[in-house]
Amino acid sequence: MRDEDTRDEDTEHTGEDPRYEAVRSRDGRFDGAFFFAVETTGIYCRPSCPAVTPKRANVRFFATAAAAQGSGFRACRRCRPDAVPGSAEWNVRADVVGRAMRLIADGVVDREGVAGLAGRLGYSARQVQRQLTAELGAGPVALARAQRAHTARVLVQTTDLPITEIAFASGFASVRQFNDTVRAVYASTPTELRAATPKNGRARRTATPDAGIPLRLAHRGPYQAGPVFDLLEREAVPGIEEVGGPPGARTYRRTLRLPYGTGIVAVDERPGTARTGSGAHPGGWLDARLHLTDPRDLTTAVQRLRRQFDLDADPYAVDERLGADPVLAPLVAARPGLRSPGTADPEELAIRALVGRAEAERLVRRYGKALDAPCGSLTHLFPEPAVLADAEPGGTLGALTAALADHAVRLDPGADRDDAQDALRAVPGLDTRTIAEIRTRALGDPDVAPPGADLPDSWRPWRSYALNHLRAAGKREF
Structure with missing residues (x-):
């Protein structure tokens, strides 16, 4: 997706711009796929913004929020x-821009x-800067700055952390940089932003530390939460994971190893997340709570959960392609928005897929690092690869x-999948x-076929999703 500067080349002969049509119809299917800004107000919005539709002459389009801010x-x-949910494009693309966006998000x-x-x-800094700016209208620093601003707003409005602590927890190098960025992005000081929080937001913000940081993990379109939580419940490893509650109202909890510390997350199975159609905000969210030993890990923890629950997927694109196949059509109709779950820890997933x-x-139990403060049945972190390599060096493990x-073997968000x-x-x-499972879930590849399976090319680039539909329908041979 490109910035407004190239729009006329696309629409000169047709006189139409599908992006403006999405804005006119307030089509939330495109939230996160692009942003529009209004020159007369100085504001940028998501396509589904409920405000009065601006005149086309006053509208500019941007591929990223960072480009609009810039x-x-x-x-x-x-x-x-x-x-908004992240662009589904970065889940699919395996080129340097897609890999860079996943790493910046992390x-x-x-x-x-x-x-x-x-x-x-594997590129020079100048090459990365040039490629991101040319395609997205913003370089890596600007993209990271936009992400820091969002993290800052979440912390300002959902916690009682002092403003100074929030500045550094959000990733800013100084309080002045933090204040300048918040003012530029939100036209408010951090203190004003906190004071303007709605009453329900203030109630959440006064929660005790034991309640963690409350979050809404947004997704676009329908979301089949049941199959995701079924999988997590089947796979849950005692000590690091647990799933509790009745079907339809379960809570998934797990421990996280993060760059600056550790975390415990709880994600609720939200009922009614299989809505379809367009409208102001088609889709919904999963409620989550994060307990972090270091708040600087908030952005990374959120992005890893988004990958685990496949929240940035575009179910409309997936269902349209797979629903056109006569074999898959009834399965897609029965489970619109079925996801392809990933993992919060790719290296852990690879080891678990093997053993x-x-x-x-x-x-x-034998090699995991015990938490300083266990939380119920969550007592450990999964052992690091280096620990296991030293402790049990033999065999495939x-x-x-x-x-x-x-x-x-590199499995981080920026890893080249083929390499x-x-x-x-x-x-x-x-x-x-096992390699196919690792590629699907640790590397987030949406288009993986199991070895020996003859899947139609018409299912590309969503064969991972097609397999989930077949498995959900009881076709265990896949």
Whole structure:
């Protein structure tokens, strides 16, 4: 998706712009896919903003919120464009821009700078800057800044943390930089932003530390929460995970190893998230609570949960393609918005895919790091690959953990999927079915077919989703 500057090339002959039509119809299917700004007000919005539709001559379009901010527009207070799901494009794309966007979302620029981002991608910092700016209208620093602003707003409006602590927890290098950014993006000081929080937001903000940071993890379109929670319940490893409550109202809890500390997350199975159609805000959210030992991990923790629950997917695109197939059409109609769950910890997922649930529980009990403050049945972090490689160096498990520990196998959000698959194939004893599962869930590839399965090309690029439909329908051969 490109910035407004190239719009006329696309619409010169047709006289139409589908983006403006999406804005006129307040079509929430495009929330997060692009943003529009109004030159007469200086505000940028999501496509489904309920405000009066501006005249086409006053509208500019942007691929990212960062590009809109960089052009001097501030976020709409009514539709909160910074709270939309992420663009599904970054889940699908395997090129350098897609990989860069996944890494920026994970907080790499805040932790390692642009040089660290470029090094992970195998490009120079100048090349990364040029490619992102050319396609998205914003470079890595601006993209990270927009993300920091969103994190800051969440912390300001949902916690009682002092403003100074929020500045550094959000990833800003100084309080002045924090204040300037919040004013530029929201046209308010942090103190004014907190004071303007609605009453229900203030009630949430006064929660005790035990309640954690309350979040709404937004998704677009219908969302089949039941199958996701079914999978998590089947796979839950005692000590690091648990699922409690009746079907339809379950809560998934797990421990997280994060860059600056540890965390415990609770995500609720929200009923009624299978809505379809367009409108002001088609879709919904999952309620979550995060307990972090270091609030600087908030952005990273949220993004990892979004990948685990596949919240940035575009169910409209998936269902349209798969629903056109006569075999899959009734399955898609029965479960609109079925997701392809990922993982909050790719290296952990790879090890668990190899050894299975029972053996994973043994590894946790024997080698997992105990939490400083256990929370109910959550007592440990999953053991790091380096720990397992030293403790049990033999066999396929030892080979895989050693490859993960020395980065011969990379599964981070910016990893090249084909390179990672080649590296996994070089691990002695790792079978092709396990590699396919790792590629699907640890690397978030939406288009993976199991070995030996003859899946139609017409299901591309959503074969991972097609398999989930087949499995949900009881076709266990897949």
